[in-house]
Amino acid sequence: MRFGSVETLIWLWLVPALLLLALHGLLRRRADMARFASRGLWPEVAGRSSIVRPAIKAALVAASLGLVVVSLARPQWNPTPQEVRKAGRDVCFVVDVSKSMLAEDLAPNRLEKAKLWVTDVMRAVRGDRVAIVGFAGSAAVVCPLTHDYGFARTALEALGPGTVSRGGTLIGDAIRKATSEVFEEEESSFKDIILITDGEDHESFPVEAAQAAGEAGVRIIAIGIGDEDVGRPIPFTDERGRRRFVEYRGEQVLSRLDAETLKQVADASNGGVYFNVSTGTIELDRVYEDLIAQAERRELEASKAVRYDEKFQLFLAGALALLGLERLISERKRA
Numbered sequence: 001m002r003f004g005s006v007e008t009l010i011w012l013w014l015v016p017a018l019l020l021l022a023l024h025g026l027l028r029r030r031a032d033m034a035r036f037a038s039r040g041l042w043p044e045v046a047g048r049s050s051i052v053r054p055a056i057k058a059a060l061v062a063a064s065l066g067l068v069v070v071s072l073a074r075p076q077w078n079p080t081p082q083e084v085r086k087a088g089r090d091v092c093f094v095v096d097v098s099k100s101m102l103a104e105d106l107a108p109n110r111l112e113k114a115k116l117w118v119t120d121v122m123r124a125v126r127g128d129r130v131a132i133v134g135f136a137g138s139a140a141v142v143c144p145l146t147h148d149y150g151f152a153r154t155a156l157e158a159l160g161p162g163t164v165s166r167g168g169t170l171i172g173d174a175i176r177k178a179t180s181e182v183f184e185e186e187e188s189s190f191k192d193i194i195l196i197t198d199g200e201d202h203e204s205f206p207v208e209a210a211q212a213a214g215e216a217g218v219r220i221i222a223i224g225i226g227d228e229d230v231g232r233p234i235p236f237t238d239e240r241g242r243r244r245f246v247e248y249r250g251e252q253v254l255s256r257l258d259a260e261t262l263k264q265v266a267d268a269s270n271g272g273v274y275f276n277v278s279t280g281t282i283e284l285d286r287v288y289e290d291l292i293a294q295a296e297r298r299e300l301e302a303s304k305a306v307r308y309d310e311k312f313q314l315f316l317a318g319a320l321a322l323l324g325l326e327r328l329i330s331e332r333k334r335a
Helices: 006-036 039-046 052-072 108-124 148-158 172-184 208-217 259-268 286-292 312-327
Strands: 075-088 090-098 130-136 139-144 189-199 218-227 235-237 243-245 273-280 296-309
Touching: 006 090, 006 148, 052 273, 052 312, 075 312, 090 108, 090 139, 090 172, 108 148, 108 189, 108 218, 130 148, 130 172, 139 148, 139 172, 172 208, 172 218, 172 259, 189 259, 189 286, 208 218, 208 259, 218 259, 218 286, 259 273
Parallel strands: 090 130, 090 189, 189 218, 218 273
Antiparallel strands: 075 296, 130 139, 235 243
């Protein structure tokens, strides 16, 4: 026998507490009787009242309470071995962490908005393995493929321009990193990259990288964020704590969405899709539900587990029976 919620048993302290309260009431009744009349006159004064019957009723109520607590702890027995099979896909979030993602055409900035969308997906994931790659001028696997979504969310929260050592934006290198170091080569499909970036690539041949990924069975879902028409400045805080903007050769650097490149990247992959979010928003969890959760899945792993039969009903029925019996017992003797 075992308990599914063993911590609930801590409430069993209510049983002795109730018994002590009932005992206190009975002693108080006897003390009141002693003050009112001598012991020899008790039968005449009390009439058909009983001391034993209230004690029995209190014991039944306490026992019923104990059985209710045990039932809430979910008693289980009759273990049955069984095999648990998990099916799903491998999903890698490739997130741009370059300084251009700090532009504030999405509030509070592009990068924080992207992380918020990925967090929404993490809450909707069911059975899939997830991984996270952060990239700028280089790429880093900050979370390998895992079913531990809590760990993945922690790695996601830590994403920032300091995640990688080099500045710039090399989308092609990030795709190649995910394809070669995140996904398992023996699997020819069931793999997705969700790429979130403003698309400003610095000659890393992203379309060619997407084509190679497609040949390896990887689908790329590209999310383009940032103003496509009006360039936005890139803020940063200098060593004196002052808010400033990135400049190059004395001129302020403006960042805008390169939608055309991202569309080509998505089209070059295996059934890829491009979403031009621009300065709007996207329900990325809905995208996951529609494009990934409904897609073909493979068996990821099989494990042994033991299933127990839930038996809380027996204890709950016993509690109800004791309460019913308590209602049938009168506190006064029969005439």
